[in-house]
Amino acid sequence: MVKKIYSFRTTSLLLLLLIGGLFGFVPQDHAQSDQTWSEPINLSMSGAGTNPSVVVDNNGVLHVLWIDKFEGYKYVESPGGLTWSSPVTMNYPFSIKQAAPTVFLTDTNGVIHILWLDDKT
Numbered sequence: 001m002v003k004k005i006y007s008f009r010t011t012s013l014l015l016l017l018l019i020g021g022l023f024g025f026v027p028q029d030h031a032q033s034d035q036t037w038s039e040p041i042n043l044s045m046s047g048a049g050t051n052p053s054v055v056v057d058n059n060g061v062l063h064v065l066w067i068d069k070f071e072g073y074k075y076v077e078s079p080g081g082l083t084w085s086s087p088v089t090m091n092y093p094f095s096i097k098q099a100a101p102t103v104f105l106t107d108t109n110g111v112i113h114i115l116w117l118d119d120k121t
Contacts, residue, residue, distance in 0.1 A: 043064055043076050043087065046071075048068050049066040050066065053066070053101075055105065055106050055112050058106070058109060058110020060080070062081055063112065064076050064077070065090070069096075071089045072089060074089055075087070075090045094116040094118055
């Protein structure tokens with residue numbers, strides 16, 4: 001009995017997919033959109049950056065923080081994503097060697113909150 005139900009469900013699904021494909025019920029997506037992309041920008045300018053985090057504040061300013069394996073935490077910002085500030089090395093109360101990555105969140109007021117775990121907690 002179980003085998004017949006399984007067989008019926010499988011046959012029904014295959015039949016439905018076949019009919020949908022023949023009559024155009026299956027939506028077709030494209031791998032690439034018609035949107036033209038801008039040239040990529042190397043924010044770190046070193047090639048040694050890892051674990052990037054991006055947040056947007058209530059003024060629409062993009063903030064990017066990442067770990068540079070030679071200099072520690074680096075930071076840049078951009079008011080619209082086209083022009084960026086120069087990377088600045090930042091000092092934070094958390095380590096680049098912590099087990100869990102640092103999380104950056106913005107609240108409804110645009111305040112950026114930084115969450116992290118360290119060996120003291």
